[in-house]
Amino acid sequence: MEWDYERKKEKEVEIQESIECHLREVGIEEAQIQITAREFFEKAIQVTPPEKEQVYMHLVTLAPSGRGGGRSSKLGNIRLNVxxxxxxxxxxxxxxxxxxxxxxxxxxxxxxLWNSIWRNTQIDLSEAEAVTLWVMWQIKDSNKNVKSEDLKPAIDNHARKYERQTLSEADIKHALKKLNEIGCIKAAKSASNTWWLCEWISPSYR
Structure with missing residues (x-):
């Protein structure tokens, strides 16, 4: 088995450039973007190489049952630790x-980043989703669960602390729907009206 480290490097550059693009989109000053993107990558992202594709030129004879077929090369993984x-x-x-x-x-x-690289969907995201997810990570319990009823007071406190406009109940409900759609949160199985925070996202690439 031989690993494709060149492809791994290409994927790392692709993710780094995407982080820089998103930091620019949220208003980080240009002089700070490369440093912040590198720290973002180093602190939260791990990339493993895929297996190199092997090319064979030979005659293939298959038994009628199809037994003894080929093997699939292993994909590389990208891990984001939220x-x-x-x-x-x-x-x-x-x-x-x-x-x-x-x-x-x-x-x-x-x-x-999660939405564009990992999910590859077209969902518009706003500051409301970022605020909601941020606050959820601040008030989660030991099982990474957050009760829906605790969100509004916590978001109000956050808004006062940072002198930002608070979110309405409708804003929060909409934000939760979006975050659920892109896989940042899931409905908790152990309790009603409770959300579970996804700590890792780990897609594969070739």
Whole structure:
């Protein structure tokens, strides 16, 4: 088995460029983008190489049953650790992003990245989704569960802290629907009116 490290590097560059694009989209200053994108990548993303495709030229004879068929090459994996990323933002470990920017810019970039690379869907995302996801990670319990009834008070507190406009109940409901659609959250199986936060997303690539 031989691993395709060249393809791994190509995928890392692709993700890095996508992070830079999303940071630019959420208003990070140009001079800060490359540094922040690199720290984002280093803190929360892991890329493993796919197996190199082997090319064979030979005569193939199949038994009538089809037994003994070929084998599939292993795909590479991309892993995004949302918990690690949000903890890094909470602890202000990013070099050039201020404490007042980080709770908005980084989570927004994270869900844009999630949506464009991992989900590959066309869902418009707004600051409301970023705020809602950010607050959910702040108030989750030990099982990464958040009760729906706890969200509005927590979002109101967050808005006051950062001098932002708060969200209405309808805004929050819509944000939860969007976050569920792109796979950031799931309805908890163990409790009603409760959301479970997805810590990892791990798609494959060739």
């Amino acid at each position: 918990r690690t990323l949000f903890e890094a933002v909470s602890n202000s470990v990013f070099t050039v992003i201020s404490a007042t920017q980080a709770p908005w810019a980084i989570p927004f970039a994270a869900i844009l």
